[in-house]
Amino acid sequence: xxxxxxxxxxxxxxxxxxxxxxxxxxxxxxxxxxxxxxxxxxxxxxxxxxxxxxxxxxxxxxxxxxxxxxxxxxxxxxxxxxxxxxxxxxxxxxxxxxxxxxxxxxxxxxxxxxxxxxxxxxxxxxxxxxxxxxxxxxxxxxxxxxxxxxxxxxxxxxxxxxxxxxxxxxxxxxxxxxxxxxxxxxxxxxxxxxxxxxxxxxxxxxxxxxxxxxxxxxxxxxxxxxxxxxxxxxxxxxxxxxxxxxxxxxxxxxxxxxxxxxxxxxxxxxxxxxxxxxxxxxxxxxxxxxxxxxxxxxxxxxxxxxxxxxxxxxxxxxxxxxxxxxxxxxxxxxxxxxxxxxxxxxxxxxxxxxxxxxxxxxxxxxxxxxxxxxxxxxxxxxxxxxxxxxx
Amino acid sequence: xxxxxxxxxxxxxxxxxxxxxxxxxxxxxxxxxxxxxxxxxxxxxxxxxxxxxxxxxxxxxxxxxxxxxxxxxxxxxxxxxxxxxxxxxxxxxxxxxxxxxxxxxxxxxxxxxxxxxxxxxxxxxxxxxxxxxxxxxxxxxxxxxxxxxxxxxxxxxxxxxxxxxxxxxxxxxxxxxxxxxxxxxxxxxxxxxxxxxxxxxxxxxxxxxxxxxxxxxxxxxxxxxxxxxxxxxxxxxxxxxxxxxxxxxxxxxxxxxxxxxxxxxxxxxxxxxxxxxxxxxxxxxxxxxxxxxxxxxxxxxxxxxxxxxxxxxxxxxxxxxxxxxxxxxxxxxxxxxxxxxxxxxxxxxxxxxxxxxxxxxxxxxxxxxxxxxxxxxxxxxxxxxxxxxxx
Numbered sequence: 001x002x003x004x005x006x007x008x009x010x011x012x013x014x015x016x017x018x019x020x021x022x023x024x025x026x027x028x029x030x031x032x033x034x035x036x037x038x039x040x041x042x043x044x045x046x047x048x049x050x051x052x053x054x055x056x057x058x059x060x061x062x063x064x065x066x067x068x069x070x071x072x073x074x075x076x077x078x079x080x081x082x083x084x085x086x087x088x089x090x091x092x093x094x095x096x097x098x099x100x101x102x103x104x105x106x107x108x109x110x111x112x113x114x115x116x117x118x119x120x121x122x123x124x125x126x127x128x129x130x131x132x133x134x135x136x137x138x139x140x141x142x143x144x145x146x147x148x149x150x151x152x153x154x155x156x157x158x159x160x161x162x163x164x165x166x167x168x169x170x171x172x173x174x175x176x177x178x179x180x181x182x183x184x185x186x187x188x189x190x191x192x193x194x195x196x197x198x199x200x201x202x203x204x205x206x207x208x209x210x211x212x213x214x215x216x217x218x219x220x221x222x223x224x225x226x227x228x229x230x231x232x233x234x235x236x237x238x239x240x241x242x243x244x245x246x247x248x249x250x251x252x253x254x255x256x257x258x259x260x261x262x263x264x265x266x267x268x269x270x271x272x273x274x275x276x277x278x279x280x281x282x283x284x285x286x287x288x289x290x291x292x293x294x295x296x297x298x299x300x301x302x303x304x305x306x307x308x309x310x311x312x313x314x315x316x317x318x319x320x321x322x323x324x325x326x327x328x329x330x331x332x333x334x335x336x337x338x339x340x341x342x343x344x345x346x347x348x349x350x351x352x353x354x355x356x357x358x359x360x361x362x363x364x365x366x367x368x369x370x371x372x373x374x375x376x377x378x379x380x381x382x383x384x385x386x387x388x389x390x391x
Numbered sequence: 392x393x394x395x396x397x398x399x400x401x402x403x404x405x406x407x408x409x410x411x412x413x414x415x416x417x418x419x420x421x422x423x424x425x426x427x428x429x430x431x432x433x434x435x436x437x438x439x440x441x442x443x444x445x446x447x448x449x450x451x452x453x454x455x456x457x458x459x460x461x462x463x464x465x466x467x468x469x470x471x472x473x474x475x476x477x478x479x480x481x482x483x484x485x486x487x488x489x490x491x492x493x494x495x496x497x498x499x500x501x502x503x504x505x506x507x508x509x510x511x512x513x514x515x516x517x518x519x520x521x522x523x524x525x526x527x528x529x530x531x532x533x534x535x536x537x538x539x540x541x542x543x544x545x546x547x548x549x550x551x552x553x554x555x556x557x558x559x560x561x562x563x564x565x566x567x568x569x570x571x572x573x574x575x576x577x578x579x580x581x582x583x584x585x586x587x588x589x590x591x592x593x594x595x596x597x598x599x600x601x602x603x604x605x606x607x608x609x610x611x612x613x614x615x616x617x618x619x620x621x622x623x624x625x626x627x628x629x630x631x632x633x634x635x636x637x638x639x640x641x642x643x644x645x646x647x648x649x650x651x652x653x654x655x656x657x658x659x660x661x662x663x664x665x666x667x668x669x670x671x672x673x674x675x676x677x678x679x680x681x682x683x684x685x686x687x688x689x690x691x692x693x694x695x696x697x698x699x700x701x702x703x704x705x706x707x708x709x710x711x712x713x714x715x716x717x718x719x720x721x722x723x724x725x726x727x728x729x730x731x732x733x734x735x736x737x738x739x740x741x742x743x744x745x746x747x748x749x750x751x752x753x754x755x756x757x758x759x760x761x762x763x764x765x766x767x768x769x770x771x772x773x774x775x776x777x778x779x780x781x782x
């Protein structure tokens with residue numbers, strides 16, 4: 001009788017020193033394209049066009065100015081960013097933006113800000129906003145275990161709010177907005193940390209968009225902000241310099257020492273998106289196909305794999321699912337790792353399985369994972385029939 | 392007649408793809424030890440002990456927990472950090488600390504903070520402190536062009552100040568404190584961004600010490616803070632989470648996604664300091680020797696090379712000097728770069744030449760630079776005699 005260990009090893013686990021070829025489904029920092037890793041690796045020896053390591057290049061050098069400029073240009077091209085927006089590279093991740101947004105746009109504004117609470121990350125964002133001013137929670141999905149997003153007419157929006165903040169993709173719960181929430185006349189602020197550059201968006205619908213790099217764009221350590229010039233200049237005076245968008249705009253993202261290597265790698269990713277992939281329409285097609293492949297496997301498993309997220313709001317970035325018992329989930333994760341599928345453990349706040357399908361994850365990787373999932377289920381069925389399941 | 396171009400090329404500028412071997416004297420991000428670059432490069436392919444790139448490792452993995460723990464342990468060992476201090480890894484650089492320190496230690500404290508203004512960086516720090524509370528500038532060296540530091544009895548300290556803030560090494564001007572300033576009973580806060588881990592220090596003399604990595608410790612993107620537990624807990628409530636030391640302490644530097652690769656590289660540097668170098672006493676000996684070599688070349692140049700910094704406060708980390716004319720300075724920088732000495736341009740605020748002698752710069756590199764400097768001067772003397780100097 002076959003056992004789980006029979007699943008064919010796809011990779012040589014002992015070929016250390018060469019590039020990894022296991023499939024990484026980590027929720028973040030996530031997988032990056034192989035070609036990007038190779039180029040990043042070469043730059044550690046010598047940054048192209050220089051004689052020194054990228055880790056020792058001055059952030060005031062023309063070389064790095066060119067890196068900043070190309071990264072910005074690539075992002076502007078990919079998203080068709082209108083000229084009235086500034087593209088900034090900061091540090092501190094989404095958590096820094098949770099505070100920076102209300103400090104710049106709510107403090108002293110004499111208005112309240114609307115927040116949608118749709119999962120783990122938006123719950124964190126609203127806490128920081130309350131430190132800076134009045135907040136209206138326009139919707140909260142906690143009572144339903146964050147399995148759903150609001151329908152467009154379900155939210156309690158404030159007509160003259162300073163802005164509406166929401167999270168386009170809840171990484172932990174695997175929920176993604178398929179529509180643009182909010183009122184036409186209220187500035188939208190969106191945390192796109194886990195789906196930025198995964199699909200085209202209309203930047204013109206937002207006043208500010210932010211995303212850390214470590215899902216779809218690069219290594220952890222750099223955060224991108226796209227902000228309407230006019231909104232940025234309405235911020236109060238005397239906020240800490242490190243929290244002031246205007247200074248980063250004025251210095252073209254070179255105010256204090258930026259994370260040079262993280263930005264260089266992000267440049268490589270945006271170059272790959274424009275060149276190899278062909279753009280965000282093409283990237284979105286691939287991402288949709290990856291998600292469809294995985295959800296099909298789940299939906300055709302007769303309930304062996306179960307999504308928590310309501311079907312209409314399932315995320316194309318993070319497929320979160322459970323097995324019939326926690327013990328089977330553990331068995332699945334162990335067996336998957338042994339077979340070369342890593343980073344599948346669900347977020348520590350809710351457990352389960354999470355397959356993150358960021359830009360750097362290939363369709364082949366998802367097809368292989370789906371095949372593994374079918375195989376694993378068949379093994380469990382065999383065990384069931386043989387009465388050996390020890391779940 | 393020999394011309395400047397005759398200085399022997401030490402390196403093959405066309406051997407791209409292999410590791411760089413020019414000498415990098417950049418003021419920051421600075422040179423890192425070759426072995427660290429090699430290990431960092433390997434980890435881009437596979438993080439040791441894993442099957443995936445270090446850029447795609449989850450920050451919640453045991454692998455990264457071990458990296459954080461070893462980095463902290465190494466720093467505790469190297470500096471003999473007492474247990475009542477917390478060692479934290481943050482983002483945002485020194486600029487973030489310029490705000491975080493007064494937000495945590497001055498806001499609502501009912502006291503003033505003393506600041507020493509000794510150069511470019513301390514001028515930036517005091518501006519941020521004034522946004523958070525009352526500040527007493529205990530000394531200001533601007534009138535003397537920041538060529539000097541205060542003598543111990545020259546400062547106007549406040550007896551019951553919340554803390555004294557100073558910068559141990561002014562990177563731009565090349566000034567370094569050879570003594571511990573301040574009153575015994577007043578908590579010291581020190582920006583050690585450009586000399587941290589370059590020499591032993593007595594952490595017990597400080598309440599808080601901070602330093603970004605990109606001088607002596609690693610790539611840009613991570614900042615270390617060593618803070619007395621008791622001081623940290625006196626901070627006001629309701630400050631932005633990203634600015635709250637307590638949260639980073641509680642989550643052992645894994646509150647929001649840390650810059651994984653930058654911290655991994657810092658671990659490699661601290662491992663190298665403990666192992667290959669043998670500790671901070673040994674590192675300080677090497678650094679002193681490097682500085683002595685360079686300053687000797689300057690002092691024996693009959694005023695051809697001129698330090699701005701007063702002799703007693705010359706920095707062992709940044710040797711800043713001028714040549715007789717700006718045009719000769721330019722010629723020197725061009726010629727040096729051609730000969731394989733890069734990153735020597737002085738800070739954009741004051742110009743001139745700056746040779747940064749961080750941990751990653753070898754004694755051999757400094758000896759080679761000194762030889763080049765003697766050669767360059769002799770060329771200029773020859774040109775003078777031949778009447779061809781076009782400075």
